Amino acid sequence: MSEQPSYFSNLKCRECGRLYPKEAIHICEFDFGPLEAAYDYELIARNISREIISSRPQTMWRYRELLPIDGLPTVGAQVGFTPLVRADRLAAKLGVEELHIKNDTVNYPTLSFKDRVVSVALSRAKELGFQIVACASTGNLANSVAANAAAAGLASYVLIPADLERSKVVGSLVYGTQVIGIHGAYDQVNRLCSEIAGKYGWGFVNVNLRPYYAEGSKSMGFEIAEQLGWKLPRHTVIPMASGSLLTKIHKAYKEFIGVGILDETPYSVHGAQATGCSPIAAAQKKATDIVKPVPNPQTIVKSLAIGTPADGYYALRSMQETGGSAEDCTDDEVVEGIRLLAEYAGIFAETAGGVTVSCAKKLIDSGKIPRDESIVLCITGHGLKTQEAIHGKCGEPRLINPSLREFEALIAQDPAVAGRLKV
Ligand SMILES: *Cc1c(COP(=O)(O)O)cnc(C)c1O
Numbered sequence: 492m493s494e495q496p497s498y499f500s501n502l503k504c505r506e507c508g509r510l511y512p513k514e515a516i517h518i519c520e521f522d523f524g525p526l527e528a529a530y531d532y533e534l535i536a537r538n539i540s541r542e543i544i545s546s547r548p549q550t551m552w553r554y555r556e557l558l559p560i561d562g563l564p565t566v567g568a569q570v571g572f573t574p575l576v577r578a579d580r581l582a583a584k585l586g587v588e589e590l591h592i593k594n595d596t597v598n599y600p601t602l603s604f605k606d607r608v609v610s611v612a613l614s615r616a617k618e619l620g621f622q623i624v625a626c627a628s629t630g631n632l633a634n635s636v637a638a639n640a641a642a643a644g645l646a647s648y649v650l651i652p653a654d655l656e657r658s659k660v661v662g663s664l665v666y667g668t669q670v671i672g673i674h675g676a677y678d679q680v681n682r683l684c685s686e687i688a689g690k691y692g693w694g695f696v697n698v699n700l701r702p703y704y705a706e707g708s709k710s711m712g713f714e715i716a717e718q719l720g721w722k723l724p725r726h727t728v729i730p731m732a733s734g735s736l737l738t739k740i741h742k743a744y745k746e747f748i749g750v751g752i753l754d755e756t757p758y759s760v761h762g763a764q765a766t767g768c769s770p771i772a773a774a775q776k777k778a779t780d781i782v783k784p785v786p787n788p789q790t791i792v793k794s795l796a797i798g799t800p801a802d803g804y805y806a807l808r809s810m811q812e813t814g815g816s817a818e819d820c821t822d823d824e825v826v827e828g829i830r831l832l833a834e835y836a837g838i839f840a841e842t843a844g845g846v847t848v849s850c851a852k853k854l855i856d857s858g859k860i861p862r863d864e865s866i867v868l869c870i871t872g873h874g875l876k877t878q879e880a881i882h883g884k885c886g887e888p889r890l891i892n893p894s895l896r897e898f899e900a901l902i903a904q905d906p907a908v909a910g911r912l913k914v
């Protein structure tokens with residue numbers, strides 16, 4: 492395959508619009524605004540179409556003109572294109588007409604949407620010549636950096652709060668990465684990573700490579716639109732940690748409209764957080780654009796526990812621009828959300844998925860999402876990684892001896908069987 496022409500033109504400050512070269516930098520020198528990828532949209536509009544996209548392999552890289560690397564992907568070329576599942580039983584339970592689940596619990600290779608961002612960040616890291624890659628993580632990012640770096644032959648360091656779920660820690664260690672547990676909250680981990688990135692010049696996917704990393708999230712939005720038959724859902728409910736995924740799904744929808752892939756139809760992006768760490772949702776509810784940091788997050792939803800969200804302000808702007816709202820839910824409601832999704836859609840999500848389902852339910856019940864409009868819930872990580880959250884809360888197996896009589900005595904009381912049992 493030949494190299495594609497460069498559709499990805501520059502990095503650009505989100506505040507002042509100054510252009511920067513496509514290097515491992517992430518902050519504007521003039522106003523400290525975050526840098527993001529900029530593209531030649533006219534060139535893209537002339538060169539892509541629904542037909543061209545549809546003819547490509549079913550991965551996130553079928554949208555490669557709108558992703559910030561120069562060549563073809565060298566890391567995570569198989570990532571993405573997870574199922575969009577129509578969930579009629581869950582829709583009936585929630586009292587809505589049309590509900591889909593974007594199921595990133597089965598993203599390749601580490602079962603969360605973070606494989607999307609890492610695929611872009613590490614492909615770009617290789618283009619920029621980094622030998623060592625690293626990240627600050629609440630768990631899923633660490634898993635994905637570790638796995639994708641191992642596959643690509645890059646050395647990796649992942650820095651995490653020391654108290655993460657066991658499965659997320661093991662899910663990094665197994666790849667032979669250097670796992671550094673920090674006694675502290677995510678914000679402190681992140682601050683340390685900024686110092687290390689400055690001093691050692693490693694490729695930190697969510698620090699100096701953040702403009703590349705963040706763009707990977709757009710692929711979730713592109714896929715939703717394509718899988719719905721090239722149209723936008725009226726409502727998209729998105730879990731928020733730093734707030735990046737929400738802003739990038741919004742950007743993806745805007746870009747698809749801008750380059751003529753989609754007709755412009757109204758849509759709203761809504762944000763979901765756990766009450767114990769809900770700085771963005773709290774600001775949205777108060778109708779302020781000042782995100783007040785949460786110094787000491789207290790929630791079982793560790794993957795979303797970022798007290799000082801880097802993209803909080805932009806997430807608020809995305810919700811405001813699209814008429815979206817935010818909600819938050821308690822840890823008990825998180826467990827309820829996980830169970831609803833499992834029992835009514837057959838999908839086992841991690842705690843962040845429970846947040847999305849429970850917050851969507853609140854947005855529906857309060858009328859912020861009308862019952863007759865189409866809804867997509869972004870489910871971002873697999874439940875096997877956060878089993879402790881529901882341990883003992885879904886019942887226990889009933890134990891018997893290997894005897895047909897004991898089995899029949901047991902099931903005789905089950906509603907699905909009672910009265911129909913042949914004895
Ligand atoms: C990282 C993460 C998110 C959202 O992260 P942002 O920082 O807001 O982009 C959502 N769900 C899961 C499971 C995650 O790991």
Ligand SMILES: [Zn+2]
Nearest residue numbers: 504507519524
């Ligand atoms: Zn600037």
